Amino acid sequence: MTPFSFQSIGIVHSPFKEKFGIPRQPGLAPSSKAVLELLPPFNVPDAVNGLDQFSHIWVVFVFHETAQRGWTPTVRPPRLGGNERMGVFATRSTHRPNPIGLSVVELDRIEVNGEKVLLHLKNIDLLDGTPVLDIKPYIPYSDALPQANAGFAASAPERIMTVSFDSAIAEQLADLPDLKQLIIDVLSFDPRPAYKVEKSEDRVYGMAIGDKDVKFIIDKNKLRVIGL
Incomplete structure (x- = not known):
């Protein structure tokens, strides 16, 4: 087979600083921006002339943090509770023969500032530092197929967590409403591995969002943020 090499055309600056807790699909955290x-x-x-006419774009990128782990022929999709194995090509797992990802995201605006060309995105699922291979416009008449069969992922995941904040944390976030909403958007889906979703735990979890280390605890379907 002919090997291929690709050059990054861009890099993503995202509030999601680590893989844990990132929305598992684009479109699940409306308040997320990159x-x-x-x-x-x-x-x-x-290179972006005319792109501002489109409300959404496809971003083709590299799973750069998991690329070195290689691939496996079967994976455990979170949508199946992490208990059932499916073929890697029947999932969007990061552990692929070629670590390539694909996300459709909202294009808020394009900024040209000197030598910088910046695409401001919304509703994303992209890790900070993600290398981008390509950008394509999203075209609804060909890309949106509501009659398509989506197998075990036929419906959007549900928000299963009620998110609350300790009083001291709520005070810290009083002047940061966008950050507070992003925390709610992300944590309400329960970022833990699927096999832990039904459990109550004493463990304190942490997730890096922007420059904050969000600490939280979980009791059944209630999640409480206890530290930043």
Whole structure:
């Protein structure tokens, strides 16, 4: 087989600083925002001429943090509780023969500032530092197929957690409503591995969101943020 090599055209600047807790699909955290910065020699306004006419784009990227782990022929999808194995090509697992990901995200605006060309994105599931291989416009008439059969992922996941904040944390977030909403959007889906979802635990979990280390505890379907 002919080997291929690809050059990154951009990099993602995201509030999600680690894999744990990132929304498992795009579209699940409406308050999430990121910036896709085009890299030289692709950081020219001509390269994005006309892209602002589209509300959404496809982002083709590399699972850079898990790429070295290689691939496995079967994986345990979270949607099946992590208890049933499916073929890797029947899932969107990061552990693929070629560590390539695909996300459709909302394009909020395009900013050109000197030599910087920045795409401001919303509703994302991208890790900070993600290398981007390509960008394509999302075209509803061909890309949206509501009659399609989606197998075991036929419906969107439900928000299963009620998220609350200790009083001291609520005070800290009083002037940061966007961050507070992002924390709620992410944690309400329960970021733990699927096999732990039905359990109550004494453990304190942590998740890096922006410059905050969000600490939380879980009791059944109630999640409480206890530290930042």
